[in-house]
Amino acid sequence: MPHKLDKTDVAIIKSLMKDGRKSFREISRELSISTPTIKSRYQRLVNLGLIKSVSPIIDMKKIDKKIHKQISEDSVIKTPESHIQTGLAVNVNCDYCDGEITSQPKVLKFGRYERFFCCTSCRTLYKDKYGGRINSLSKQNLEK
Numbered sequence: 001m002p003h004k005l006d007k008t009d010v011a012i013i014k015s016l017m018k019d020g021r022k023s024f025r026e027i028s029r030e031l032s033i034s035t036p037t038i039k040s041r042y043q044r045l046v047n048l049g050l051i052k053s054v055s056p057i058i059d060m061k062k063i064d065k066k067i068h069k070q071i072s073e074d075s076v077i078k079t080p081e082s083h084i085q086t087g088l089a090v091n092v093n094c095d096y097c098d099g100e101i102t103s104q105p106k107v108l109k110f111g112r113y114e115r116f117f118c119c120t121s122c123r124t125l126y127k128d129k130y131g132g133r134i135n136s137l138s139k140q141n142l143e144k
């Protein structure tokens with residue numbers, strides 16, 4: 001007899017299709033269903049073979065084409081995984097001014113988030129602008 005998905009199964013699948021990085025705890029909070037239920041439902045969907053895997057989606061546009069001149073747009077589209085290797089240069093833009101970060105990025109960590117900046121003044125300006133949001137996201141992480 002086929003296994004019929006219920007509302008909970010569907011909600012978990014849809015949530016993971018949007019962002020597969022979420023923890024069971026985060027899905028639990030989002031759907032107001034207990035973490036053990038999310039875990040066991042997820043495991044069942046895996047055992048049924050419906051969820052084959054949760055894989056990252058890589059943005060190959062982030063690769064520094066000035067450093068990796070041999071990587072053509074065409075080969076990136078056809079064989080993205082063959083380009084993922086040690087030493088690959090990933091371009092990072094400042095999360096405040098959007099300028100390219102050429103030196104060691106200044107990092108701001110809050111909760112599970114990290115933001116990157118070209119200089120300490122961009123980091124300070126970002127903190128001032130998003131202070132409230134950063135505070136609530138940091139607190140959320142402490143509840144984990």
Ligand SMILES: [Zn+2]
Nearest residue numbers: 094097118122
């Ligand atoms: Zn900046």
